[in-house]
Amino acid sequence: MLVFFDISFFPDRLFTFLVVIPPLLRRCFVSGFIAAAALLSSGGDATALTVTTIHTFTAASEGNVTYPPLVQGADGRLYGVNSTGGRADLGTIFSLGLGGGSFDTLNVFTGTDKGSTPEGGIVQARDGNFYGTTNAGGSNGYGTLYQMVPSTGKINILAQFDNTDPGGNPVGTLTEGVDGLLYGTARYGGANNYGTVFHSGLAAGTLTTLAGITGGLAGYYPQSDLIQATDGNFYGTTEQGGTYSLGTFFQVTPAGVYTTLYSFTGGADGGRPLRGVVQGIDGLFYGVCNTGGTYGGGAIFRIAYLNTTFSLTSLYSFIPAVLDGSNALGNLVQASDGNFYGTTSGGGLNGDGTIYRVTPTGGYDVIYSFTDGTDGSAPVAGLTQASDGKLYGTTAGKNSEAGTVFRLDAGLPAPIPRAKFLLQSNASVGDTILIKGDNFVGATAVSFVGAGGTLVASGSFAVLSKTVVQAVVPDGAVTGPVTVTANGLSGTTPVSLVVAAVPVTPTKSTVTITAAAPLASKADSTEGKFKVVRANGDNSTALTVNYKVRPKSTAILHTDYNLISKGKALGLIGSVTIQPGKSSVAIKVIPVPGATVSAATTVVIKLTAGDGYSTGTPIKGTVQIVSSPAGP
Numbered sequence: 001m002l003v004f005f006d007i008s009f010f011p012d013r014l015f016t017f018l019v020v021i022p023p024l025l026r027r028c029f030v031s032g033f034i035a036a037a038a039l040l041s042s043g044g045d046a047t048a049l050t051v052t053t054i055h056t057f058t059a060a061s062e063g064n065v066t067y068p069p070l071v072q073g074a075d076g077r078l079y080g081v082n083s084t085g086g087r088a089d090l091g092t093i094f095s096l097g098l099g100g101g102s103f104d105t106l107n108v109f110t111g112t113d114k115g116s117t118p119e120g121g122i123v124q125a126r127d128g129n130f131y132g133t134t135n136a137g138g139s140n141g142y143g144t145l146y147q148m149v150p151s152t153g154k155i156n157i158l159a160q161f162d163n164t165d166p167g168g169n170p171v172g173t174l175t176e177g178v179d180g181l182l183y184g185t186a187r188y189g190g191a192n193n194y195g196t197v198f199h200s201g202l203a204a205g206t207l208t209t210l211a212g213i214t215g216g217l218a219g220y221y222p223q224s225d226l227i228q229a230t231d232g233n234f235y236g237t238t239e240q241g242g243t244y245s246l247g248t249f250f251q252v253t254p255a256g257v258y259t260t261l262y263s264f265t266g267g268a269d270g271g272r273p274l275r276g277v278v279q280g281i282d283g284l285f286y287g288v289c290n291t292g293g294t295y296g297g298g299a300i301f302r303i304a305y306l307n308t309t310f311s312l313t314s315l316y317s318f319i320p321a322v323l324d325g326s327n328a329l330g331n332l333v334q335a336s337d338g339n340f341y342g343t344t345s346g347g348g349l350n351g352d353g354t355i356y357r358v359t360p361t362g363g364y365d366v367i368y369s370f371t372d373g374t375d376g377s378a379p380v381a382g383l384t385q386a387s388d389g390k391l392y393g394t395t396a397g398k399n400s401e402a403g404t405v406f407r408l409d410a411g412l413p414a415p416i417p418r419a420k421f422l423l424q425s426n427a428s429v430g431d432t433i434l435i436k437g438d439n440f441v442g443a444t445a446v447s448f449v450g451a452g453g454t455l456v457a458s459g460s461f462a463v464l465s466k467t468v469v470q471a472v473v474p475d476g477a478v479t480g481p482v483t484v485t486a487n488g489l490s491g492t493t494p495v496s497l498v499v500a501a502v503p504v505t506p507t508k509s510t511v512t513i514t515a516a517a518p519l520a521s522k523a524d525s526t527e528g529k530f531k532v533v534r535a536n537g538d539n540s541t542a543l544t545v546n547y548k549v550r551p552k553s554t555a556i557l558h559t560d561y562n563l564i565s566k567g568k569a570l571g572l573i574g575s576v577t578i579q580p581g582k583s584s585v586a587i588k589v590i591p592v593p594g595a596t597v598s599a600a601t602t603v604v605i606k607l608t609a610g611d612g613y614s615t616g617t618p619i620k621g622t623v624q625i626v627s628s629p630a631g632p
Contacts, residue, residue: 049367051355053374054100055405057397059085062105063092064403066394068121068173068225069330069382072441073150074463077102078384078392078405079130081118090116090137093130093148093155096405098386106153111137114155115144120184120225121173122148124465126434127202131182133161133170142168142189145182145200145207159200159207163189166209167196171223172236172276176467178421178436179254183210183234185222194220194241197234197252211258215241218260219248224276225331226252230283230420230494237273237287246271246292249285249303261310262303266292268314270299275331275382277303278340280360281418286315286340288328293317297326300342300358315362318344325354325366330382332358333391336415341391341408343379352377353395355408368408370395376404387442387487389414414487415439422482422493427473428500434470435482435493442486446471448497449480473499509537509613511545513605515621520561520589521629528561528589528623530605534578534613542580546610547587548573555601555625563603564588575610589623600626 057064063082070080079095086092086108096103109116115134122132130148138144138160145159161168167186174184181199190196190212200207213220219238226236234252242248242263249262264271270289277287285303293299297318304311320326325344332340340358348354349369358364370377376395383393391408416439423434435446443463450456461471469484477499483492513532520528532545549572555561563570565587570576578585589603606620 049411050409051368051375052100052407052409053376053404054407055096055103056374056376057082057085057402057404059402061086062094062103063108065396066381066403067119067329069333069384070392070394070405071121071123071384072386072466073124073130074128074441074465075150076387076441078386079122079124079150080394080405081120081122081132082403083117083119083135088116091118091134093122093132093153095150098388098390098392098407100405100407104153106150107148107155109134109137112139112141114138114157115146119171119223123174123176123182124150124467125176125182125202126180126464126468126470128464129202131158131174131176131202133174133184135169135171135187140168143170143186145170147202156204158202158204161186161189163193165190165196165212166198166207172225175226175228175234176436176465177228177234177254178232178423180423183226183228185224185226185236187221187223192220194218195222195238197222197226197236197256197258210256211252213238213258217241217243217248217263218258219250219263223274227277227279229279229285235279235285236276239272239274244271247273247289249273249277249287251305261305262312264289264292268292268294268299268317269301269312270314270317274329278332278334280334280340281338282360284360286332286334286360288330288332288342290328295319297324297347298328300332300340300362300364302360313362316358316364318347321347323347323349323366325356329380333383333385335385335391335410336389336413337410341383341385343382343393345378345380345396350377353379355379355383355391355393367410372401374404375406377401383408385412385415385439387414387439389487414442414489416489417443417484417486417491419482419484419491419493422495422497424497425495426498426500429473429475429477429502431473432470433473433482433497434464434468435484436468437484437491438467439491440469440484440486441466443469443484444487445483445485447483447485448474448477448499450476451478453480455483473497475502506538506612507536509534509543510616511535511543511607511613512616512618513547513607513621514618515623516586518621518623520591520623520625522560522591522593522625522627524629525591525593526629527591528603528625530587530589530621530623531584532576532578532587532607533584535583535616537613539583540580543578543612544575544610545578545585545613546575546608547605548608550604550606550620553602553604555603558592560592560601560625561603562590562592564590589625591625600624 063085116137167189194215219241271292294317297320326347352370516531517529
């Protein structure tokens with residue numbers, strides 16, 4: 001059969017529209033064409049893309065339909081929530097290993113006691129527990145804020161939403177701020193019933209409205225995830241409202257100041273952004289709109305925002321045709337190759353959804369089309385890149401079919417750790433500090449700057465979650481950035497940790513005494529001399545040294561001799577002072593003229609203890625006083 005087709009160029013990609021072709025032949029032909037087009041767009045790189053189903057949900061017990069992306073825990077396992085299925089068909093929390101084994105249903109949602117139909121994901125906080133919200137259920141019927149303990153799967157309810165303040169029916173995934181609080185959005189409620197931005201501590205009863213959304217130009221009905229950007233502010237989207245009633249992009253400061261930064265028009269920029277934005281390694285924001293775009297099928301956008309300067313760039317418009325993806329519901333993830341990956345729940349080669357890749361400049365290609373076979377269909381959640389470099393996601397299935405968990409191997413390296421924030425600006429050696437960022441699972445070292453710019457590894461650190469690591473400041477650390485190493489790759493904080501200088505304990509001087517002139521004579525008034533010397537320690541200050549004339553001395557003070565230091569007469573017990581900048585002081589033995597003696601006499605001086613020094617060897621010295629001339 002003759003096949004007629006037209007090849008047209010659309011922005012940044014090659015698109016084929018088939019006019020006459022049977023469905024089976026069309027599927028085979030298009031599959032080959034997409035593979036060839038992918039090769040051309042990658043410059044001939046034939047790296048295989050492999051999608052593997054690692055688990056298929058059994059809806060009755062394990063749950064089904066995962067709206068948010070999976071998250072990797074500090075233990076390396078994947079965690080997620082299903083909005084349906086389980087004992088009460090109201091959702092579940094589950095975990096599984098990266099290889100697909102050891103699937104565990106950790107808990108089920110049952111309605112009034114725990115909440116129901118969770119549509120937001122879970123986040124692991126710095127205490128090691130997971131936190132999330134349910135869209136409905138609870139004692140008021142408007143959802144709950146819960147804690148899940150991973151070791152037991154136990155769910156603890158921290159707060160009940162009531163559709164007033166702090167809102168009702170939360171949909172987005174929580175984020176943990178640098179202050180340790182959890183931040184999120186509620187779709188409804190608040191003073192105007194257009195939704196709220198809220199925060200909560202990790203304990204019950206701490207849920208508070210941060211900002212109420214006023215509707216109109218400010219937007220309304222947020223269901224996006226919040227992110228905390230590197231400027232410390234929070235960013236998200238509303239699904240509706242704004243100048244064109246097609247949603248907004250907003251900023252909320254940690255103090256609760258809410259600002260609408262952009263209103264989507266429904267044109268090339270798209271409309272109705274559902275899941276919010278992500279911040280790329282370039283500092284720009286990237287997101288997906290579910291409607292609008294050049295062809296009406298939604299759009300991928302990029303936002304640059306710095307110091308009130310704002311610009312939006314339309315990267316790609318989905319084309320509502322069988323080869324292109326359609327109905328993009330999940331958010332983007334930036335993988336280790338610098339490109340963004342996402343899913344569409346419809347469209348593609350088989351109409352069952354796609355996995356797509358988009359570059360930061362808008363290059364777009366569909367890299368996988370689901371078949372509604374063992375790989376599943378209709379992925380509504382975004383992807384996550386785990387520590388093994390592979391991308392993981394879920395399908396919802398369609399009709400009554402069960403969903404799946406799948407792994408995409410695109411030959412990508414492990415993700416680079418991103419150390420974004422130091423949670424304290426100052427520390428001392430021995431203090432424990434926290435670093436917040438991303439991709440910390442599997443960390444093998446946390447290093448600090450040492451003298452001369454060398455790195456000093458912390459001997460004690462722990463990965464608390466994918467986004468938080470703690471470390472003890474090691475000996476030898478000085479002021480500088482902190483580096484986290486995982487999977488052989490390193491990420492460094494953009495600011496320095498100020499490390500307090502370690503107080504230097506003054507080194508005590510060691511003091512000795514010697515007989516510098518060991519003979520003194522009454523006959524010719526030759527003077528003897530002791531020399532008290534200090535070593536080590538700080539010579540810039542005065543040092544007072546104690547002594548005593550030992551009883552074993554045979555000479556008699558003031559009868560046979562006098563002791564003099566720096567012109568000052570000394571006694572049998574006393575002290576001498578070594579002046580600043582000097583290392584020694586002399587003690588003179590001056591014979592008293594007069595009667596002669598038949599034998600030599602001795603003066604024995606011994607150093608005794610005092611502050612700021614220790615005594616060394618020799619600790620004593622002897623000077624003889626003779627009656628004859630001392631010289632030769």
